[in-house]
Amino acid sequence: MRIGLIGAGPWARTVHAPALAAHPDVDFAGVWTRRPEPGAELAAEHGTAFEPDLAALLAGVDAVAFAVPPAVQGSLAVKAAEAGRHLILDKPLADSVPAAERAAAAIAAAGVVSTTMFTLRFHPPVREFLAGFTGPADVSTSGSARWLSGALLGGPYAGSAWRAERGALLDIGPHLVDLLDAALGEVVGVDFAHRGEPDLWRFGLRHAGGATSTYVLSLAMPVDPTEMEVTAYGSAGRHRVTDRPADAAVAYGVLLDEFLVDVSAGRTDGPQSAARSLHLQKVLAQVEALVEESAEEPRP
Known part of the structure; x- marks a missing residue:
C-alpha cells in the first residue's frame, strides 16, 4: 500500500x-509539510x-498518515477523505467537537x-488487560487511570x-478514557472535573452499565520516567496494567498490520476508527466544559 x-x-x-519505512507491505510514498525544509529533510x-503540493501527494497514494496538530488534522482529514484516501489519524481528531464531527x-x-x-x-500487555472484560461492567465495578509526566517541562514536545x-486532557486523556471506555462500557456522563496546577486534571466518568471511573493526569509534573x-x-475481578510501549514505533507497526487487513476487507468500523475518536473527543469536551463552568462560578 502506498502511504504518504x-x-x-x-x-x-x-x-x-x-x-x-520499515514495514514490508508499505510503500512509504512521500511526505508533505506546510514548511518545506523539515519535510524535505525527513523524506531524504x-x-x-518530498511533495510540496498536498493535492499531488493525495493523488499518488492509497492512504495518508497524519502527524500534525489537531487543528491541522481536522481540516486536512476532510480533504484526504474527499479524495478517497484511507486515513491513519492521530488523537485528538480535531481541535474542537464541531471540527471533529465534520x-x-x-x-x-x-x-x-x-x-x-x-x-x-497496540501494546500486548494492554490487550491482555482489556481481554479481562467481556461486556459493560455493572455498578459494582470501578476503574481508575493515572498518567503523570514532565513532557511539557522539557524535551521534544515542550514547545507544542x-x-x-x-x-494533558487532549493529549493523554484520549488514551486513558479509550481504555476504560473499552473495558467498562461506553462513557455516558461526567460526574466531576477539576484542573489545577501544574496542569493537573482530575475527573470522574459514568459508564453505560453503571460502572464509574476516575482519572488523574498531568504533563507538567517533575516525574521521570512517566508514571x-x-x-x-x-464483579469482573481485578485488572491492572502499568506497562506502556517502550518504543511507540513498534506499536505503530502493529497498527499498520491491522490497518492493511482492514483496508483489504473494506472494514470502516474498526475499533480505532474516526467515529471512535469522535466519541472520545465529545467526552473530553464535556470534561473541559465542566472545568470552565467551575472556574466561572463565584466563590463564597
Missing part, C-alpha cells in the same frame, strides 16, 4: 516515518520524496477506512502550542 505522511515534527520523525532520511462525517461519507494511533491499544494550551497505571476492580 503529512507532518515532520518529533512524532513523525520518531514514530510514523521509521515505522512506515527515509529514501522517499472530519468524521467526511470520512463516513467517503466510505474510506480510518484508524487512530491510540498507542496503548496546543499541548501547552490544552494540557502510568490503569486499574479496574469489581
